[in-house]
Amino acid sequence: MSNRRKIEHAPDETRPHIVVKKARRLLELWQDGQILACFPIALGSSPLGPKRLEGDGCTPEGEYYICTRNEASRYYLALGLSYPNRHDADAGLKAGVISAACYRKIDDAQRRRARPPWDTALGGAIMIHGMGAGRDWTAGCIALENGDMDVLWSRCPLGTPVSIEP
Secondary structure: OOOOOOOOOOOOOOOOEEEEEOOOOEEEEEEOOEEEEEEEOEOEOOOOOOOOOOOOOOOOOEEEEEEEEEOOOOOOOEEEEOOOOHHHHHHHHHOOOOOHHHHHHHHHHHHHOOOOOOOOOOOOOOEEEOOOOOOOOEOOOEEOOHHHHHHHHHHOOOOOEEEEEO
16 A cells, blocks of 8 residues: 555646655656656655754655746745645644644645645744755755756646645
8 A cells, every 4th residue: 555645636647746755855847748848856854754853954745736936036036835735734733833713724725725824833934946956955845956847847837736645
């Protein structure tokens, strides 16, 4: 039995989608059922396991989508991810980390495919950005070399699905 989470919004094969393989420190860009590119990445300072709390240094695991684009990022270019998602919010609500009101805001953002609240106890503002993939150094983001980030920036619009695997 697979321990992969159910994909909440299955990628359309004709549109780009991103697959991050944390254990292998790789990001794959897929389209039309083929890998277009594969890039080395850096992760959060505590890369094992999923993100659970603000400041834990973990990179999330699960199904997300690009919800923002920042061409003026201090980390070169940045594609914002829809963390926390409904699955993260379920876990946070059950653990007493977030309130029911916070859960509803996250759920509403997911239904609208918008940016969820990033000021939660679960953390937020998780990005795919530039500035280097040599070692794990981010606060939970996924970092690439700037030239690799240029490729993602040019090919991945808002709404692009992102799967982050352990």
